Amino acid sequence: MTTPISIIANGLIRERQRAGLSLAEVARRAGIAKSTLSQLEAGNGNPSIETLWSLCVALNIPFARLMEPEANRMQVIRRGEGPTVMAEHADYQAVLLATCPPGARRDIYLLHIQPGSERQSQPHPPNTVEHLILTQGRALVGPIDSPVELEVGDYISYPGDEAHIFRALEPDTLAVLVMEHI
Template sequence: MPGEPAAPLANIAAALRRERERVGVSLTELAHRAGVSESTLAHLESGTGNPSVKTLWALGVALGVPFSRLVEPADVDIRVIRAGEGPRVGSEQADFTGTLLSAGTAHLRRDVYLIELEPGAVREADGHTPRSIEHVVVAAGRLRLGPEGGTVDLGPGDYATFPGDTPHRYEALVPGTFAVLVMEHP
């Protein structure tokens, strides 16, 4: 239907309104807490904005919810995400794309992402919600990741875990790098 935002923008718009109302804050207050402009937040809630990863993470932290709760579509009985599809959000810092594969629930607070990276700029991430933990398995390529001052290099099949509530980084060392990221949110 013309005039309606396309998914994932419609999912993000609905989730932002739902979570903001759940917390009981105004658009102005949420914008202030997240450090984003009120007009940016208004555009996102109307489905006309173009959110960055950093903006959505800031809004999630301000709302006390995982990033995934802002981009996950409504529940369905069976869900298939074909390669190259799904709610994809890019990084403004690096050639880094995260595709949400599965969001946690109120009782199971974990999210599963497919992340794709290319060599070049490093994806610097701020700390997420308190006590978050990141688990990463590299599927292809080579990846340098971890908290500031404690990065490790991984290859296909390698696994690493680290605290996600402190600043950390992701850097592709070869073209075509991708990995599965599981984020736990206590």
């Protein structure tokens, strides 16, 4: 099972290496002890939100990036799953499905699909990623060689620069599609 601290630990290592910074340099920039950062990268501890914010500032990344699991070419989040934050004074929760990489452009579409024939898409330009949330019905979605059956509320992301399909499995299937161009 992936725990929040293990996701944060992997995110810290990934982003520190991406930035080309040493453990000591990130700790210095964040104003924390090198041993504290070492412990966090080892998946130990219970960091405060203030410590995490300081690390994000030191790494020049959005806060949500620390909660991103290791980047996979395809990701499925079932309804009721995913990193969730709750409001303190309202019955309100937000589930992080995806963050937008720097310099990316996103186009948003509402899809209305009927069963009977599947939509086969040829690869889009390199580094295109498709994000889809099924809002009504059921569908088979994703890369042609590994599509996933989705139900209402499920989220999937997959490489749009590979051949992919969308097959409605129920009448009046609806989905929100976000095409990300990096």
